[in-house]
Amino acid sequence: MATTNLIDKLVENSQFAYVPYSHFPVSALLVTKSGEIYTGVNIENASFGLTNCAERTAIFKAVSEGVLDFTEILIYGETEQPISPCGACRQVMAEFFNPDLKVTLVAKDKSTVETTVGELLPYSFTDLK
Template sequence: MMIPEDLYQAATKMLTRAYVPYSHFPVGAALLTKTGEIYTGCNIENAAYGSTNCAERTAIFTAVAAGQRQFKALLITGKTTEVIVPCGACRQVISEFCADEMPVYLTNQTGKIKQTTVGQLLPGAFTAEDLTHE
């Protein structure tokens, strides 16, 4: 399976920028906008673990803060044995900002790749429509 090489390289670069003094588990993410821009993120840990932010959310929040709202693909990578997968909180944030059919590439640094979609990552996601009431 072919992955977007530019996304893979951008996410891989973020592994060196991850701040992971506690887990020693770096994660990199690269988010492609529909206009072709790439926003990257790495995980940033904190001694108060609940204050930690994952790579996927860092990339999405950076893009949103820059005014981006339309995304084309997300790639996540790590130094794992198998492909890396996003946590539940990241899956919820991804579903907030990305279309169900948008491709998500789950990779590692040894060449393993799994392509999925936002909808497959979080079926039945809690969305804005769930906030409607009478």
């Protein structure tokens, strides 16, 4: 189970979401094997196809700094039930994470659901490397 400190940081980070259109902040927190933390928020754009999700923001920040070894990702949305990543984020997660990497989904009341990347995207499109 994710620690309370990680969940508190995840929720606090959601204030940085840029959501002038949906007003729906999402936050992601990615933990590396060395204990570093990379955060991300959703960043919207008037051209909706150019919007970037919180999960991909955190992943791309880490990868752009050469970090490729992760232990877990936590995802928060201001929802009644824990939020789940979209299909695009699931595919990016499958590209950069092991299928057994822990994914913790967090609701606004801080309730959680734990799953894995493999459970979120079975039969992923990853065997082309």
